[in-house]
Amino acid sequence: MTAARPALDPELSELLAGMPLMSRLTPELLAQMRLLPSTPVDDLLAHHRADRRDITVPAEDGAEIRLSVLSPAHTPGATTPAPCVYWIHGGGMVMGDRFSQIDIPLDWLDEFGMVVVSVDYRLAPEATGTTLVDDCYQGLLWTVEHAAELGIDPTRIIIAGASAGGGLAAGLTLLARDLGTPAIAAQVLICPMLDHRNTTVSSRQYSGTPGVWTGEMNAFGWHAVLGDLTGDDVPVHVSPALADDLSDLPATYIDTGSAEVFRDEDTDYATRIWAAGGQAELHVWAGGFHGFDALYPQARISTTARRTRTDWLARLLCQSVFRGRGGAV
Template sequence: MSVRRVPPEPGRVPAPTAVPTAVPRAVARAVPPFDPELGVVLAGLSKESREPVTPDNLQARQERDAATRPRPTAEDLRADGRFEVTEFRVPGPPDGPDVTLVSARPSGLAGPLPLLYYMHGGAMIMGNAWSVLPRILSEWALPLGLAVISVEYRLAPRTRYPGPLEDCYAGLVWAAGHAAELDIDADRIVIGGKSAGGGLAAALTLLTRDRGGPAPLGQLLLCPMLDDRNSTFSSHQMSGHGVWDLTSHTTVWKALLGDRYGATDLPPYAAPARATDLSGLPPAYIEVGSAEMFRDEDVAYANAIWQAGGQAELHVWPGAYHGFDGLAPRATITQDARNARTRWLQRLLGQSSTGNPPTG
């Protein structure tokens, strides 16, 4: 029997074909091996730190995270004068509260500087804008001459979609509109984030394209959380291995989406893997581990960008699990990953400063 395939409309790509959730048990048990250095770190993690997130313990996990996650002050972030740090309260989305932005830049650099507009991770239920800044400032802001704004978006389940994304959009619009005051270049803004923040970064890039908002120079998506459907092969293959499983994943998506969880008409701004039009996006850097649940959805997203005629640099780190770089900062593969991110940012910013179009 022959099957006639109808090509998609120009500039549009079909949504990735869902993999049946019933993965054969024999296949599901075969998983990519962990990198040896990462495996040692994983084996040493406490049982409590690997406990799945459930509806019953979600609030307790949030409270534990708030109590134990380091939250540097503005004075801490200034690092004896190496950085200029300012906190802003800016107008939030319609019918929403003001949004806090934490702005930081290397001291003494003449602007306007390019800006990394960053969303923290934490599965949409945890994390804060301050704790991610020490690493970002040391790895990127100082060596690359970048200004950084980290967004304190509202968390689920207290605030469901689209509240967190609208917070990020309101902050981006404000930052671009106050570029002169911030001494940043509004034409050289890179949107970035990790895990849940990577998903927000992808969604924000789609949203600002469709609303005609500030046009980013690039999007930095680190192990982004993109797909609410739990239908990829890796989401089942890697559940129970590493540090994140299907129970946790389902819990946090339900916390974010509420009654809209599982809806067939969920917009791509809620879960970017559902996007059918990835045309007109800036160059993307996408990375993920070969041994984590997000692998297949992130690879599919890069492929969909290519199919739409866009630019994406994809790194699948062999033997890496979710959040490997934070858990094993001294591992060789972590250093390789950090160097690759920095080189991509260098190329992107270098091309934009010479007037050449970024190539991703």
């Protein structure tokens, strides 16, 4: 373990002081955490002008994958297809649901009139290997196939996710590239979980001490997904940091905290996109712990991080190559 580590942002440190933290996950603790109430999405939607539709689509093995489609409240006469954010929730690949961290893309629904599609992929350890990313892919295919019905412009689909969802978003974008369909306009990777090896300096810095997400908890999540798979047996689309080729990826936004376990794998991923000739914007928020802006959105550093992310999307949506019919966002 590396004893020295970046200090937390003072305001975040004060907020975190009242939160119960742990250093490890066990099957028993996971079972208890899964019993905690889900995000009260109806209360959240009351603060947004959004309509909700829940549907199920078949996975490759016939299981049902739940999707929620959140659309801007209908405006009479509106005919221009909207951009879409395909949202993948966090939770270490072992917990959470399609409404986890949903306030993040709902802000984009308000700001840009985006349609939000959120996927309930199956969780580890009940689901393993490529099942999680394959579930996300099947939901994405359904979204593209029903774009006209949903009022979505299929050329303006952004894949986004936080933590495990950020890692799955990266894997899904690689999978879509490798399969040649569908076309992805951009990816937003928020403190993404990208590398099963868990061997970076930051993963060691945030091991051996309680936290929001520690190196030990990260090892638990990856083992739940991969079991005994190692080396060349680990699927690249599950652990995206393994990908040798990061060329031909869409515009990418990555942000992370300086005081978190994923810092180094996230910065390395951006560096390798640049090395492959791609476009990535990287922000490392000084003193940010894992998921700080989702846990404490009211903190000053969190509002800055969220605003910066939204400003990047605004710039992207204004680019001529990303405009819809008639040049409208």
